[in-house]
Amino acid sequence: MARRRTLPRAFYARPTLEVAADLIGKVLVHDEPGARTSGVIVEVEAYIGEDDPACHAASGRTPRNAPLYGPPGFAYVYFNYGVHYLVNAVTEAEGHPAAVLIRALAPFEGVGLMRERRADARRRLVKAASVPRPIPDAALCRGPGNLTCALGLDARHNRLDLVASVLRIEDHGPGVLDGLGPVAWGPRIGIRVGLERPWRAWVAGHPSVSR
């Protein structure tokens, strides 16, 4: 197994767009004993400050968005649409609300467990009469709600320290993304405001990137 290094606090304590760019190709890990799941980050979005209308901090500090105002290198996980959890890495500095939303992974470790979790979740959602299509491996962590499902992440992981907990992001060295496309930038997805800011980054042409 290649050498792996957990990203240090200083990685996150930088301008959010730099962190977002550098997170592409790193590995998001949920290190449950005997059930590790992980994937290479291939799509992210930056949400930066109270001036960003799409950022959860746009209306000021609330109990929900408090982690955004905390120190960098912690997880901000929240529940959305009554269905999905979304995971962010808090960036910048304490008092500067900003984070990077992890939107898609190329499945790496624990792919079988990911398949089970996604299939279970879909069976719960789909009508009993219809037969769900099998989920291709490239789609297991395609989309922010899908990747938290596949990795088994939920509200328990909110506020966890990405530098020292079961939830972390690792650098597996250069070469992880060999043979894949370059990083592209464009407008963020699924928001109605702040579309003029091209703060979504993804690996061009990668099959695990959301659409």
Added chain:
DNA sequence: CGTTCGATGCACT
């Protein structure tokens, strides 16, 4: 191809 829409919980107004 494209668009619509239901499922579902909760923070915030």
Added chain:
DNA sequence: GTGCATCGAACGT
């Protein structure tokens, strides 16, 4: 009561 940083089935073209 409203509106989501979603997903994917179902339907129209």
